[in-house]
Amino acid sequence: MTLNVLMLSTLFPDISRPNFGVFVERQARELAGRPDVHVTVVAPIGLPPWPLSKAARYAPLLALPRRERWQDMTVYRPIFRIIPKFGGRTNVYGMTRAILPLIRRLHAEKPFDVIDASFFFPDGPVAQRLSRALGIPYSVKARGADIHYWGTRPGTRKMVKRAADRAGGLLAVSAAMKRSMAKMGIDDDKIRVHYTGVDLERFEIADRAAAKEALGFEGPVVLCVGALIPRKGQDLLVRALPHLPDVTLLFAGQGQYRRTLEKLAEELGVDRRIGYLGSVPHDRLPRIYAAADVMALVSASEGLANAWVEALACGTPIVISDVGGARELVDRPEAGRIVEREPEAIAAAIQALLDNPPDREAVRETALRFTWATNGDALLTHLQTIAQHGAD
Template sequence: MNAVPAPSSPDLPGAQPSLAVAPAPARRRRVLIATDTYPPDVNGASYFTHRLAGGLAARGADVHVVCASDEGRPRTEIVGGVMVHRLWSARLPLHPTMRISLPAGLKRTMAHLIGRARPDVVHVQGHFMIGRAALAAAGGAGLPVVATNHFMPDNLFQFARVPAGLRARAGDMAWQDLTRIFARAHRVTTPTRIAARLLVDKGFPHEVEAVSCGIDLQRFQRQPQEWARRRFGLADRPTVLFVGRLDEEKRLEDLIRALPYVLNHVDAQAVLVGTGGKRQDLERLATRIGVGERVRFLGFIPDADLPQVYSAADVFAMPGVAELQSIATLEAMAAGLPIVAADAMALPHLVSGNGFLYRPGDAKEMARHLTGILTSGEAHATMAKASLAIAATHDHQRSLARFEEIYTELLA
C-alpha cells in the first residue's frame, strides 16, 4: 500500500505530526483506534487491529490509528484510507522486534491528538503505554471508549524471563493491572466467550462481550495444492502446517515430538511458518529425535501470501496454550483444513467436528489425531467441510458490523 505523508510538526520530544482534518458538510463517524502493536509487528493483535481499521474505513468511517513508530521517529501517513499516527518509540528490551512508545509526554501527546482529531469514539486495543494514555485522554475529553483485550500474561513470560516459580504471582499482578485500566472503558470486548469468561474470572467487574476477530473468507479459498507446494519449495507429501510465532507459549515441541509417531504410518512433513525465539531450539530438537529432514521452517511469510501457504497443507496444528482466539487457526479453517489443537484456553471453541483436541504436552495423542486425518480421505473431507462451515460464522464483515453497533449504542 502506498503511504501518503501528511503535514508534520517539529520533531520535539512528545510532539507529533499535525493532523490534516478537512471540514466536511456532513462528517462521517470518526473512530480513533489506539494500539501498542500495529504492522509491521507480527502478532494476532496487530493483524486484527489493522483489519479493523481498514475494514471500518472501507465501510465509510473516518479512521485514525495511533501506534508506536516502527522507525523510532514520529510520522503521520495515510495508508489504505486510514490516517496512521506513529509516535516516538524505542526498542522493547524484552522483545527482539517490537517497539514501545516512550512514556515521557505520551499523555500530553495523546490528549493533543484526540483534541485535533475530534473522534466520536475511541477504541483501545490494549492496556499498555498507548492504550492507557488513550483511556486517560478520552476520559478527560468525555469520549466513549471501547476496549478490546488481546492480552495473556503467558505471551510475555518468555521475553520477560520470569522464573517458572514466579509466573503465577506475576500473572495475577498482570491481570490486576489490566482490570484496573480497562475498568475505565465504557464497553469491553474480547474475541471469544471463553476469553470473556476468563477476564471476569480474573476480577474484571463489568460485563465483557465476545466479538470474534473475524477473517476475510474470500482471501483463503483453496488453490491447487501441488502448485502451492512448488511455490514454497516443499516436497509433495502429506503436510502438517503451523502458522504463528515460534515462541514459548506456542508449545511447538509437541508438534516436533509427535512427528516420529506420525511417520510410522504416513510419509509426512511438518511445515512451520513464522519467526520467534524458539526456532533454534526446535531445529535442534527435530535433529536430535531424527526428523530434521521432515521439518521445514519457512520463516516469515507476508500476510498477502498466507492463502497459498494454507493451500499447501493437509491439516493444521495449533499447539498453543495461550490463545484468546487464534486468527491463524481461523484462517486455516477458511482454507478448508482440518484442525488438531491443544485443549487449552479458547481453542476448543474452534474445534467441533472439524478436527480433534489433544492434551497439551501429549505428543502421542497429537500424533494419533494427525495420523487419523492424514490416512482417511473420508474423515479429511468431512472435517474440511466442517471447518469451512465454522469459519463462515466468523466473517469479518459480521465483526465489523457489531463494532459499528457498539459505537452507535455508546453514542446514543
C-alpha cells in the first residue's frame, strides 16, 4: 500500500537559492526514493505586496515556476503575501489561505495519508490548519531557531505549542532539541530524535595539501560554514584571529553581516587573513572542507548543524559552541572541541587541534552513523505510524 506524503516546507531549494534548505531536499529525495512512497512537495514562497515584490531581492523568487520537477519530485511553489519586518504570526494565516485551495485540489485527485512539516514555524501551525481542513494527521520537525526563537516569542509561542500538541507525532534534530521542546511543555513521548544525514560518498577524506594548492591557500586554514548572521558567531572567530597569527580564516556563506565582519577585521588588522567565499554550491563544499585544518562554528543556538557532520565526514575536526546536539556529536577527542563563546577559548581550541591534529580516519568515524539511509528509514517508520493511527 502506497504512503502518500504531503511535504510542507518553507525551507526548500530553488534555482535562485540552490543551497537553501538543501538538507530538507535530500531528506525528501531519500523518502521519495523508497518503494510504495509518493511525496509531493509544497514549498510556499513568501513575497511582499506590489511594488515591494519588484525589489531586486524578490525578483528571482517571483520568476520561479509555480510547479516543476525537481530531482524527480513534483514541487509546487505557491505564493503567499508577507509583510517585511512584521511577518511572524501573520505568515501562518497568509500561507494557509494561499495554499489551501491547491492542497484541497491535490488531495481530491490523490488523497494524502499524512503531512510532513519540515520546520516548526510557520510550517507547523500551517500543517495544523491543513490537517483540520482535510482530516489527515501531521508531523512537525524541530530543527533549531524554529523552537529557540519562534517558540519563545510572545506572538508565536502559543501557535508553536498548539501545533505540537495537536500533531500525530514530532521529530527533533537532536536529543538536546527534544529536551528544549519538553521544557516548553510539549509531550516528550510524542517526540522522536531524528538525526540528519550526510552523503558519505561525496563528503569524504581527500588530500589536504592538494586541496590547499588547488584553492591557492598556504599554512593553517580554519573554515566556517554558515549564513553570515549574528547568531552564527562569526565575529567571535574574527576576534580570535589575532591569537592565531599564521591562520587563514575562510567564511563559506553569505549575508548582510559580512559588512560588520569586514569592518571588525580591519579594526583588528586581520582583514588580509580572511577570505569570503560567498554561497558555495553544496557539491563544491567537500573540497573546501578538505582544504581546512579545522571547521569552526560557534553559534548562539543550533539544532544539530549539517556543517558539523559534513566537516567530520571529510576528516576535518570541529570547534563548536555548547549548543544543541554538540555533545551528541563531539563524543570523543578526535572529533574536536566544544568551547565557550569567547575569542581566547576559541583560539586556544583551534591552536590545540593545529598543534596535534587528530587522525583523519578517526575524525570521519564520528560521522559514519549519520547516513541518509538511516534518516530515511526512521522518517518512513515515523510517518507510517502516524498515518496508521490517523486512519484508526
